[in-house]
Amino acid sequence: MLQVIGVSKKFGQKTALNSIDLNVSHGEFVSILGPSGCGKTTLLRILAGLEKPDSGKLILDEKDITQVSAHHRDVHTVFQRYALFPHMNIFDNVAFGLRCSRVAEPEVKRRVDEMLELANLSGQGKRTVTSLSGGEQQRVALIRALVNMPKLLLLDEPLGALDLKLRLQLQQELVAIQRRVKTTFVFVTHDQQEALNMSDRVAVMNKAKIVQLGTPLEIYEFPKCLFVANFVGNINRMDGKLRQDDAGRWVCDVESLGTYFVEPTEENKVAGQPGALCVRSEKLSLFSRKPSTVDNVAEGSIRALTYLGTHTQFDLTLKNGTGIQVFQQNTQKTAKKVFQAGDKVFVGWHTAQSHYFTGNQLQ
Amino acid sequence: MIQGLRYRRFSGVAWFWALSLVIAPLLYVVIISFMSRGAYGGVVWTMTLDNYLRIAEPDNLAILGASLTRSVGLAFVTTLMCVAVGFPLALFLVFRSGRFRQALFFLLIIPFWTNFLIRTYAWMVLLSDNGWINHLLEKIGFGPQALNWLFTPQAVLIGMFYNYLPYMAMSLYVSVEKLDPKLLDAAADLGAGPLKRFFKVIVPLCGPGLAAGSIMVFIPAMGEFVIPDILGGGTSLFIGNLLAQQFLVVRHWPYGAALSVVLMVLVGVCIALFEKYGNGSKEDLLA
Amino acid sequence: MKRLLEGLGVFLIYGFLFLPMVVLVTLSFNKAPRGITWEGFTLDWYSKLLNDQGILDALNNSLEIAFWTTVLSSLIGVAVGITKVRVPGWRGLGISKLASLPILLPEIVQGLSLLCFFVLFAIPLGKFTVVISHASFGSAYVATLVRARLKAMDPLLEEAAADLGAHERAVFIKITLPQLWPAVISGALMVFTLSFDDFIVSFFTAGVGATTLPLKIYSMLKFGVTPEVNALSALILVVSLLLVTVAFWHQRTKVAEGA
Numbered sequence: 077m078l079q080v081i082g083v084s085k086k087f088g089q090k091t092a093l094n095s096i097d098l099n100v101s102h103g104e105f106v107s108i109l110g111p112s113g114c115g116k117t118t119l120l121r122i123l124a125g126l127e128k129p130d131s132g133k134l135i136l137d138e139k140d141i142t143q144v145s146a147h148h149r150d151v152h153t154v155f156q157r158y159a160l161f162p163h164m165n166i167f168d169n170v171a172f173g174l175r176c177s178r179v180a181e182p183e184v185k186r187r188v189d190e191m192l193e194l195a196n197l198s199g200q201g202k203r204t205v206t207s208l209s210g211g212e213q214q215r216v217a218l219i220r221a222l223v224n225m226p227k228l229l230l231l232d233e234p235l236g237a238l239d240l241k242l243r244l245q246l247q248q249e250l251v252a253i254q255r256r257v258k259t260t261f262v263f264v265t266h267d268q269q270e271a272l273n274m275s276d277r278v279a280v281m282n283k284a285k286i287v288q289l290g291t292p293l294e295i296y297e298f299p300k301c302l303f304v305a306n307f308v309g310n311i312n313r314m315d316g317k318l319r320q321d322d323a324g325r326w327v328c329d330v331e332s333l334g335t336y337f338v339e340p341t342e343e344n345k346v347a348g349q350p351g352a353l354c355v356r357s358e359k360l361s362l363f364s365r366k367p368s369t370v371d372n373v374a375e376g377s378i379r380a381l382t383y384l385g386t387h388t389q390f391d392l393t394l395k396n397g398t399g400i401q402v403f404q405q406n407t408q409k410t411a412k413k414v415f416q417a418g419d420k421v422f423v424g425w426h427t428a429q430s431h432y433f434t435g436n437q438l439q
Numbered sequence: 440m441i442q443g444l445r446y447r448r449f450s451g452v453a454w455f456w457a458l459s460l461v462i463a464p465l466l467y468v469v470i471i472s473f474m475s476r477g478a479y480g481g482v483v484w485t486m487t488l489d490n491y492l493r494i495a496e497p498d499n500l501a502i503l504g505a506s507l508t509r510s511v512g513l514a515f516v517t518t519l520m521c522v523a524v525g526f527p528l529a530l531f532l533v534f535r536s537g538r539f540r541q542a543l544f545f546l547l548i549i550p551f552w553t554n555f556l557i558r559t560y561a562w563m564v565l566l567s568d569n570g571w572i573n574h575l576l577e578k579i580g581f582g583p584q585a586l587n588w589l590f591t592p593q594a595v596l597i598g599m600f601y602n603y604l605p606y607m608a609m610s611l612y613v614s615v616e617k618l619d620p621k622l623l624d625a626a627a628d629l630g631a632g633p634l635k636r637f638f639k640v641i642v643p644l645c646g647p648g649l650a651a652g653s654i655m656v657f658i659p660a661m662g663e664f665v666i667p668d669i670l671g672g673g674t675s676l677f678i679g680n681l682l683a684q685q686f687l688v689v690r691h692w693p694y695g696a697a698l699s700v701v702l703m704v705l706v707g708v709c710i711a712l713f714e715k716y717g718n719g720s721k722e723d724l725l726a
Numbered sequence: 727m728k729r730l731l732e733g734l735g736v737f738l739i740y741g742f743l744f745l746p747m748v749v750l751v752t753l754s755f756n757k758a759p760r761g762i763t764w765e766g767f768t769l770d771w772y773s774k775l776l777n778d779q780g781i782l783d784a785l786n787n788s789l790e791i792a793f794w795t796t797v798l799s800s801l802i803g804v805a806v807g808i809t810k811v812r813v814p815g816w817r818g819l820g821i822s823k824l825a826s827l828p829i830l831l832p833e834i835v836q837g838l839s840l841l842c843f844f845v846l847f848a849i850p851l852g853k854f855t856v857v858i859s860h861a862s863f864g865s866a867y868v869a870t871l872v873r874a875r876l877k878a879m880d881p882l883l884e885e886a887a888a889d890l891g892a893h894e895r896a897v898f899i900k901i902t903l904p905q906l907w908p909a910v911i912s913g914a915l916m917v918f919t920l921s922f923d924d925f926i927v928s929f930f931t932a933g934v935g936a937t938t939l940p941l942k943i944y945s946m947l948k949f950g951v952t953p954e955v956n957a958l959s960a961l962i963l964v965v966s967l968l969l970v971t972v973a974f975w976h977q978r979t980k981v982a983e984g985a
Contacts, residue, residue: 126885146888153889159882163904172900173890224890450813450821452805457824460862464839465827467846524739531736535729543736545974550743552966554923556943557959561746563947564753571749601742654830662832665925669947679834686838686930696842699835710830 077102077260078123078228083132085118092118094284095132100228100262105254107263107271110281111307119281120230120264124153136227147176152221153230157237158213160205166192166216167201173224191219194253210238211246218250222257231263235270247273268308272296280304301437302352310357311431312400314374318434319347328353328432333396336372338432351434358403359429362390362415363422370424376400378419390415392423465703472696482692490697502676503698507705510678513592513667514660517599521607521656522649524600529611530641534620544612551605559669562598563589566670590672598670599660607652614648615641650713657713658706678702747963754956771957778954784942788922791853791938795860795921800914802861803868804906810869811876828863829870836863837930844931851933859931860921867920868913875909915973919966 080098084091092115100106108116121127123134125146134142141149152173160169167188174184192198195215205216214234221229235243235250251274254261265271271278272292279289280303288300299305302313316330318340326345328338330353338353366373376394383406390402402423415421472490477483493499528547536543550558565571566589573584588594618641626636642649664679673680682702685695754772758765775781810822828836840859841851849855879902887901888894925940932941946955 124885124889126889146885147891147893151889153886155882155886157880157882159880159886161883161887161901172887172892176887176891176893176896220890446808446812449805449808450817452802453809453813453821453825454817456802456806456862456865457821460840460858460865461824461827464843464862465831465835467843468835468839471842528736528739531732535732536736543740545970546740547743549967549970550747552919552970553747553959553963554940554943556925556940556947557750557955557962558746560943560947560951560955560959561750563951564749565746601746604743658830659832662834664834665944679832682834682838683929686841692842695838699838702832703835706831706835 077104077137078262079133079135080119080123081133081135083119083122083129083134085115085122085127085129091284093122093129096286098279098286098289100260103258103260105251105261105263105274105276107265107275107278108281109265109268109271109278109307112266114281115284116264116266116281117232120153120232120262123228123262124151124230125149126153150227151230152224152226152228153232154214154217154221154234156232156234158217158234160208160213160216160220162206164205165201166197166203166205166208169205169216170201170220170223172220177224187223191223194222194256195219211242214238214246215249218253222253222259226259228260228262231261233265233267234263236265236267243270250274272308280307282307299431301439302354302433303439305354305356305431305433310401310403311354312357312360314353314394314398314400316351316353318345318349318351318432330374331396333374333394333398334372336374336430337427338430339427340432340434344432344434344437346434349434351432352438354431354433355425355429357389357401358387358405359425360400360402361424362402362404363424364415364419366422367424371427372430373422373424375420375422378415378417378421380417381413381415390421392421394423468696468699468703471693472700474693476691476693487693490694493694494697494701503678503681503701506676506678506681507701509675510661510663511705513595513599513663513677514657516596517603517660518607518653518657520596520600521604521652522611525604525607525611525652526645526649528608529615532612533615533618547605547608547612550601551609555602556665556669558602559598559666562594562601562670566594566597589670590674592671592675594670595667598666599663602666603656603660606655610652610655611645611648614645614651618644654710654713658709661706661709662702750956750959751963753953754960756953756956759953771953772961774952775954775957775961780937781939781942781954781958784937784939787853787936788939791856791860791928791936792918792921794853794857795864796914796918798857798861799864799868799917800910802865803913803917804872804910806865806869807872807876807906807909810873825866825869828866833863833924833926834930837927840927841930851931851936853936855931855933856928856936856938859927860917860924863927864917864920867916868910871909871913871916872906875906879905912973915969919969 078098078100080096083093083096085093094115096115096119098106108119110116118127122129125141125144125148129142132142133140136150141151161172164172170188170191171184174187179187188201189198192201195218197212197215197219205213208216217234218231231250235246238246247270263271263274272295275292277289277291278295279286280295281287282303288295288304290298295304296308299308302311305311314328314330314333314336316328316333316336318326318328318338321327321335326338326340327335328351329335336353340351344351361367361370363373366375374394376392378390379393379399380391382389382391385406387403387405390404392400392402394400400423471482473486473488475483475485475487475489494503532540532543532547566586567573568584568587568589570589573586576586577583588597622640622644623636626640631639662679664677664683667673667675667677668680678698682695682699685691685698689695752764755767755769756764757768757770806821806825809818810825812818813821837859840855840862844851844855883901883905884897887897892900923940924938925944928936928938928941929944932938937945943955943958946952
């Protein structure tokens with residue numbers, strides 16, 4: 077439905093987008109996730125028509141819209157600060173787009189009222205937008221865009237200004253509305269939790285490029301590079317060298333710590349290559365004695381532990397000096413601590429739970 | 440900014456205004472300062488340096504020098520007085536006036552909204568030999584007509600100070616208002632006494648306001664000729680009077696133009712100095 | 727003690743500021759034609775004033791000039807303000823620099839340069855030249871306010887409007903202009919007062935036909951003061967007081983509404 081083909085953009089010397097390719101299908105909820113300055117907002121502004129790409133193409137429903145200006149595109153945006161028009165009431169704000177395209181006034185009224193209902197704002201059209209709460213402003217901004225029935229709706233960190241609780245509630249509301257109207261959503265955020273919660277697919281961006289595109293599960297469990305693994309969730313890294321052992325299995329030698337089994341991808345199977353063995357914090361287990369039930373074990377000591385309600389966070393120093401974090405679910409209601417700071421412990425994991433990155437995956 | 444939006448028409452109007460009503464007249468003055476005077480006071484289009492050479496003649500130079508000194512001196516003293524009174528006033532309004540703050544600020548700008556000729560005339564009435572001030576002084580026991588200030592430099596200074604104080608007070612008020620009172624608390628907490636707080640915290644932070652206020656007072660004060668005319672009785676010549684005389688009475692425009700070029704250069708230097716040391720232009724303050 | 731001294735100082739400053747006003751108003755009701763001794767209450771000076779054709783003509787001229795100056799300055803000022811903020815490159819930057827000249831230069835320099843300029847093009851001096859001259863600095867003041875307002879405005883608003891399908895012109899009329907209104911209104915108010923009060927520039931550019939009120943007052947001051955001037959001053963004072971109060975109150979309620 078939407079195809080972004082080789083879109084690049086530079087601002088002066090700085091590359092904001094480096095040959096971006098992205099396909100979004102009809103009715104899909106796609107998030108663009110990345111740290112600030114990664115180019116995600118530029119991509120969104122190019123989709124909206126507020127910036128022109130230096131090269132590349134945008135195709136919306138088989139039509140090339142690269143040169144079509146913002147006000148002629150069937151693409152609307154919910155802006156970060158909502159950008160509600162302060163001199164108009166709610167109704168006039170929502171009706172703005174329809175009136176711009178000269179829809180007859182009875183039709184405007186019908187459609188705006190319908191949308192106000194969708195946003196739980198029925199009968200409140202006469203209120204001034206300055207009197208609205210953050211959540212209400214966000215909903216008005218959403219329906220102001222949706223009322224025009226865009227083919228594509230862009231959302232630029234629309235929940236960023238809200239507090240955590242309201243944000244979680246609005247995340248669900250937003251998804252519910254999206255399912256109802258079946259409009260294609262492209263959602264820009266720097267919050268990984270938000271992206272994983274809401275999206276059908278997530279595009280992770282870094283340094284002007286999309287580094288991985290996939291479902292939330294793929295992004296989290298099968299990150300293609302260290303950046304994605306790090307940006308989405310918490311991951312521990314142990315540097316070592318890859319080799320094949322006598323049985324032909326691939327192992328990673330971590331200096332003054334141990335040798336661990338890894339499952340490198342085909343192109344990563346280069347013996348002698350330095351790489352990083354990575355395991356997510358919640359996938360590590362702690363043992364007071366050296367276990368025999370797990371594939372890999374590393375030795376270390378507890379530097380600090382923090383009780384966090386659902387889980388406890390252990391900060392460990394491994395034998396070779398590497399610092400790692402381990403999360404353990406607090407499944408039992410117990411005051412008794414099994415582990416204390418300073419304890420010597422063993423960390424274990426199964427080979428399938430680990431990742432192995434090498435070469436430019438480490439960037 | 441939207442790339443589709445272009446502001447060509449606005450830019451056209453703006454440039455038409457700037458070129459035809461701002462730049463061209465000033466440039467024209469510079470041009471005629473190099474021309475000759477016609478027999479009946481008009482401008483004759485022959486290039487000459489005579490006007491500038493005439494300025495350099497000892498007699499004329501003495502007159503110009505005296506009037507410039509007077510003007511700059513008057514402007515300087517006026518500015519100093521305005522700062523000396525305006526700064527404490529602004530501080531008082533912002534930090535001490537409490538719920539009367541708005542009302543007091545409002546009162547401050549009222550005189551500013553009445554015609555300045557009328558304000559100046561009022562001082563003429565007050566300062567005259569049979570004026571209120573002399574009556575008051577007589578009542579206290581100073582004898583009849585103790586103060587003969589009308590048509591003296593003191594009267595001019597009072598009139599100038601009276602007219603320009605609101606400008607300075609307002610621009611200082613605006614910048615003191617932006618000051619975070621927590622900074623003063625912090626300074627006091629760190630052991631700074633009132634004087635130290637004033638000079639080390641308030642003055643540096645109000646620099647732009649001070650510079651803007653000074654520009655607003657100093658530069659117009661330098662070109663002022665009406666107040667000296669009314670309250671000074673036209674007894675001493677200021678640069679403004681000199682210019683008005685050349686243009687309206689003597690009607691030697693090229694020479695007058697040369698004199699105004701001198702004034703313009705002086706003003707330019709002053710603005711540059713203020714901007715350099717005030718780290719902020721008037722525009723930024725008004726914004 | 728310290729508070730008392732402070733209070734006394736402020737009281738003295740305000741006394742100094744208002745003393746002349748009080749004097750003028752009092753004298754305007756004084757029967758004595760000369761001097762300042764109180765000889766009883768009278769409204770004679772006011773009725774004389776209202777029958778003085780010269781003053782009424784001057785007032786009329788001043789109002790007419792201030793009105794047209796305000797219209798012209800508002801139009802040009804909006805264009806200049808927008809150019810300062812929105813036009814990229816030297817076109818915008820140049821205007822930013824040039825537009826501060828009329829505010830910074832001494833009025834006398836502006837007055838005499840405009841005089842020379844009008845004479846160069848043989849434009850007869852009169853109301854027209856005064857309006858043009860006043861608009862030359864009035865526009866700069868409006869532009870300053872428009873610029874400040876534009877700078878404070880969220881650029882997203884215009885983008886949002888374009889995104890929702892509004893064309894360039896529609897964005898300007900429906901979004902930008904309504905946002906600029908407060909700046910234009912206060913700018914217009916300011917220019918009206920500046921023009922109405924202006925003496926120096928008018929002094930150079932008015933010629934004989936267009937005596938404004940300040941010019942009239944000046945000539946009265948120079949050639950024989952009559953108590954009519956007191957009455958006139960008192961009237962102007964009251965009217966300005968009313969206008970300022972309304973403007974101030976208007977602004978305060980606006981602020982209270984959070985607009």
